[in-house]
Amino acid sequence: MIEVNELSKSYGEVVAVEGVSFAVGKGTILGFLGPNGAGKTTTMRMLTCYLPPSGGQATVAGFDVVEESMEVRKRIGYLPETPPLYLDMTVRAYLRFVARIKGVTGPQLNGRIDDTMEKTGIAHHQNTVISHLSKGYKQRVGLAQALVHSPDVLILDEPTVGLDPKQIIEIREVIKGLAGDHTVILSTHILPEVSMTCEKIVIINGGRIAGEGTPESLIAQLKEGEVLRASIGGPGQEVLSMIRAMDGVIDVAVESGGEEDGVFIITSTPGTDVRDSLARQIVDGGYALRELRGLDMTLEDIFLRLTTEEVKA
Amino acid sequence: MGNFLAVYSKEMRSYFVSPVAYVIAGVFLFLSGYLFRSILMQFNMICLQLGQRAQQMGGGMPALNLNEMVVTQFFAVMDFIWLLIVPMLTMRLYAEEKKTGTIELLMTSPISSVQVLLGKFFACFSLYAIIVSLTMVYFLILEAYGSPDWGPIFSGYLGYLFLGATFISVGILASALTENQIVAVLLSFGILLMFWLIDWSASFAGPTAAKILQYVSFIEHLEDFQRGVIDSRDVVFYLSFTFFCLFLTTRVIESRRWRR
CATH class of the missing domain: 3.40.50.300 (P-loop containing nucleotide triphosphate hydrolases)
Structure with missing residues (x-):
């Protein structure tokens, strides 16, 4: 039209x-x-x-x-x-x-x-x-x-x-x-x-x-990877390095928490699902898994990404 | 035709739902009525004086011409009032549309800019003609007490219609050039006064230039009408001036479309 x-x-x-x-x-x-x-x-x-x-x-x-x-x-x-x-x-x-x-x-x-x-x-x-x-x-x-x-x-x-x-x-x-x-x-x-x-x-x-x-x-089109939000009970530094070492994980950020508990934002390569292996490792390591869910990218994120920085080729 | 009528009736409605038409008609009729009365009183006094003198010195009363002493006088002052009033009638025609953004509606509708222009022009012209014709009452009063020659009165009014069309076209052009109504008024005053007084400089100009300057003066052509002469040269002058200004207006409005 x-x-x-x-x-x-x-x-x-x-x-x-x-x-x-x-x-x-x-x-x-x-x-x-x-x-x-x-x-x-x-x-x-x-x-x-x-x-x-x-x-x-x-x-x-x-x-x-x-x-x-x-x-x-x-x-x-x-x-x-x-x-x-x-x-x-x-x-x-x-x-x-x-x-x-x-x-x-x-x-x-x-x-x-x-x-x-x-x-x-x-x-x-x-x-x-x-x-x-x-x-x-x-x-x-x-x-x-x-x-x-x-x-x-x-x-x-x-x-x-x-x-x-x-x-x-x-x-x-x-x-x-x-x-x-x-x-x-x-x-x-x-x-x-x-x-x-x-x-x-x-x-x-x-x-x-x-x-x-x-x-x-x-x-x-704009997703850089699958994003998970995990709330884990256990020593913060230990848990962080454990997650970092996992296959498929690109980036981990600490949203909140410190010594004993932490909330982590985990980005993995597009198309991979690390939820199962992550859960197993946490339990094997003797930590407590309190919450684990996937985050969807919102339109807001896209908009901000497209209008505030150069689009990645 | 339908589009033209739509614009025409919209503009007419807008004159009459706002105080504009009433205030302008009121002010104009008051001023012209006052002037007419003054001219008439003056004529009355002259008649009285001449009558007394005729009685004292003997001899007859000189023949006084009502047309020359009242009608022509009145026309001469009314011309100038129109020069002040018409820009007020035209100032909002385009300037307001530009200011409020309604021009965007007109420009994106399937209506040509000529149709819009003619609708606006004739609406303004109708209002002008209505107010002008109301002043005919003065001459009816004259008819009741004397016997004016109606020929020059009618041709004088015909001249006003041509003059009005010219004034309105200048005013519309000024209004199309700006979105500020004050600017539109001043611009049309400027242009109209210029063409009003332009034959003044004819007296200092060379013979060819003087002829040109006299030809483009608004007054020169009006005097014929007020003497009772309908000359095609005068008609052609006013009509071509009007067409030229209206043509320029369409160019100004359309220029948005070709200014890339």
């Missing part, structure tokens, strides 16, 4: 986005993850035909964003970082205006507006002037604006910013409900949001893509 090929954008000397490529299939939700200033908004603005790319190409539904911008614009709904609201209009009048300039006409118009207001939970505020709404409701009106013409592709720039936790959950449910019929790209710097709503993730940092894939594949 969306194909991005070596897309770049520079503002004078400043390079905002450089050589970004990715593809999104129909009906998927793609999470666009990156720290502030990474180039998320710039990339989205190029996809929505607001900014021309300095280099590379992007197509939406098979139409080029530069050459066939009108066709692209018919097919996208876009929620910018600050919702583009006319504050002196009522919610209904505003959605009516947006629907009309998006090409919804005649008998469908009122039906579309009602549906969208229902979906985003703003129907009971339809005659309120937008400037009187709270930030959360303004954000919803912004989302409604992007949805009102039922576009194939939705591009949402930080859709949950400024909402309270309950509203965030509601908006996420709305977005999840859109998958299947709509292709969605949403940007965020909130990690749980991505793991909860998105099927695919693109991590962007410093204008370049730092990682791409499903949450699981990203974890597998």
